[in-house]
Amino acid sequence: MDLGRLKNKQQKETFLAPLVSLRQVKKVFPPVRGGNPVHALGPIDLDLRAGEFFAVVGPSGCGKSTLFELIAGLAPATEGTIAFEGKPIAGNVPDGIGVVFQEDSCLPWRTVRANIELGLRKSRLPAAERDAKVGKVLELMNLTEFASHYPAQLSGGMRQRVCIARTLVMEPRLILLDEPFAALDQQTRLLMGEEVLRLWRAIGATVFLITHALDEAAMLSDRIAVMSARPGHILEIVETGWPRERDSRILEDDRFGPTAAHLWRLLRNETLRAADAR
Amino acid sequence: MLCGLPVILVLTWQGLFLYAGEEALRSPAETVLAAISLVRTELFWNHLAETAHAFALALSMAVITGVALGIWLGYHRLSGEIFIPMLVGFASIPKVVLYPLVLLAFGLGLPAKVAFGTMFGVPPIALSTISAVNNIRPVLLKVGRVLGLGPADMVRIVLVPAVMPEIMTGLRLGFSLCLIGTILGEMFAARRGLGYLLMTAIGLHDVDLIMALTLLLTLFAVCASAVLLTIDRRLRRRL
Numbered sequence: 001m002d003l004g005r006l007k008n009k010q011q012k013e014t015f016l017a018p019l020v021s022l023r024q025v026k027k028v029f030p031p032v033r034g035g036n037p038v039h040a041l042g043p044i045d046l047d048l049r050a051g052e053f054f055a056v057v058g059p060s061g062c063g064k065s066t067l068f069e070l071i072a073g074l075a076p077a078t079e080g081t082i083a084f085e086g087k088p089i090a091g092n093v094p095d096g097i098g099v100v101f102q103e104d105s106c107l108p109w110r111t112v113r114a115n116i117e118l119g120l121r122k123s124r125l126p127a128a129e130r131d132a133k134v135g136k137v138l139e140l141m142n143l144t145e146f147a148s149h150y151p152a153q154l155s156g157g158m159r160q161r162v163c164i165a166r167t168l169v170m171e172p173r174l175i176l177l178d179e180p181f182a183a184l185d186q187q188t189r190l191l192m193g194e195e196v197l198r199l200w201r202a203i204g205a206t207v208f209l210i211t212h213a214l215d216e217a218a219m220l221s222d223r224i225a226v227m228s229a230r231p232g233h234i235l236e237i238v239e240t241g242w243p244r245e246r247d248s249r250i251l252e253d254d255r256f257g258p259t260a261a262h263l264w265r266l267l268r269n270e271t272l273r274a275a276d277a278r
Numbered sequence: 279m280l281c282g283l284p285v286i287l288v289l290t291w292q293g294l295f296l297y298a299g300e301e302a303l304r305s306p307a308e309t310v311l312a313a314i315s316l317v318r319t320e321l322f323w324n325h326l327a328e329t330a331h332a333f334a335l336a337l338s339m340a341v342i343t344g345v346a347l348g349i350w351l352g353y354h355r356l357s358g359e360i361f362i363p364m365l366v367g368f369a370s371i372p373k374v375v376l377y378p379l380v381l382l383a384f385g386l387g388l389p390a391k392v393a394f395g396t397m398f399g400v401p402p403i404a405l406s407t408i409s410a411v412n413n414i415r416p417v418l419l420k421v422g423r424v425l426g427l428g429p430a431d432m433v434r435i436v437l438v439p440a441v442m443p444e445i446m447t448g449l450r451l452g453f454s455l456c457l458i459g460t461i462l463g464e465m466f467a468a469r470r471g472l473g474y475l476l477m478t479a480i481g482l483h484d485v486d487l488i489m490a491l492t493l494l495l496t497l498f499a500v501c502a503s504a505v506l507l508t509i510d511r512r513l514r515r516r517l
């Protein structure tokens with residue numbers, strides 16, 4: 001098949017091999033002190049397309065964060081395979097994956113600049129090249145004037161931006177976000193969401209977002225996976241069909257309400273079930 | 279309160295002096311005079327140099343061993359499970375009972391003093407380092423992993439700075455115990471050092487010298503403690 005004949009970039013990318021693929025992935029935690037083993041996740045089959053913005057929503061305790069750690073290479077799967085760019089992820093964080101955690105993960109004893117420089121530590125660039133890259137990311141994230149501040153001197157939202165900047169400077173092809181705005185207030189969340197959309201377009205990476213906020217998922221994503229209560233598996237993958245150029249004003253779009261409502265319909269039963277189980 | 283404490287101590291001292299009399303101790307004023315004349319003698323400085331030498335060696339060895347041991351046992355779970363109980367056991371042994379063994383192993387002189395001082399200093403430093411490593415926020419270790427830091431970078435960039443404030447607390451404890459150990463080590467089977475000087479004074483019932491030495495050692499310990507406390511506070515302020 002001639003790739004050139006495909007109509008647009010999106011189709012081409014869909015045709016190409018998935019960036020991340022999960023096959024029959026399961027995670028079972030070993031029993032703690034005579035209890036039963038906990039089946040946290042799976043089996044899950046999932047393909048992430050290169051360049052898309054993908055979100056996962058699900059009731060709390062459904063294994064979203066476990067799924068996140070598996071793809072980040074921070075924990076091994078009990079069963080099944082996970083591949084990034086065709087190569088299996090075997091309990092190690094692969095090159096080309098950038099991770100932003102839910103908690104503030106700035107190193108408090110390093111300035112903003114020094115924190116961001118850590119992202120380039122592994123690549124061992126010459127100092128001049130490193131400074132240029134850090135400068136560019138500082139500018140991209142509007143952090144330039146705070147470069148020599150310590151994290152404790154910044155607000156929660158600013159600190160999270162430092163963490164995102166530290167990830168971006170690595171120029172990842174896949175960015176994993178684990179509820180990165182959970183600790184922020186609603187207005188900051190929406191604006192940070194816009195910012196993430198802007199960055200996503202600017203650097204052309206694939207974004208994988210874990211969130212419990214339906215509106216956030218509905219606004220940001222191309223596709224949204226809704227997960228079941230534990231053991232988490234994927235109930236449905238919802239395509240939003242938003243244009244690539246979008247921002248938080250998508251909330252006003254006629255199709256936003258039905259999309260969010262559909263997500264909530266799927267999630268409501270699961271959340272109730274999860275609450276009953278507890 | 280902080281200024282009131284020394285006043286209360288001096289007043290208590292003066293009261294004790296009035297009660298117990300000349301044979302037992304000297305008044306604060308007499309002690310200060312004795313201390314001033316003591317620091318004017320060359321003899322004192324020779325002994326002090328010997329003690330300072332031994333103490334500096336013992337303290338640096340205790341810090342290096344304690345911190346390294348603490349990071350290893352705190353970070354590597356299996357080693358921790360095996361060796362932490364042994365360390366706690368060792369910490370609870372009255373070190374003095376090991377003194378004869380130290381003398382047998384190291385002979386008379388500087389090495390024995392240093393070894394003895396180190397033995398006192400290692401357990402508190404190691405134990406506080408272990409607790410510091412255990413208290414690191416797990417997300418910081420995950421950050422180290424997703425940034426692809428090697429083991430050496432992990433220790434230098436994440437572990438050591440994260441544990442520094444809590445280690446300082448252990449260092450303050452280790453510092454005082456190390457000083458006790460070194461002085462104690464000099465009290466027996468030594469020919470030089472402030473501990474030896476103090477034992478000689480006790481043997482000769484030279485109350486002036488005993489009191490003056492005690493005062494000087496106390497002042498040194500208090501000042502050093504204050505410096506360490508300041509560093510401790512400064513390290514914590516950024517967190």
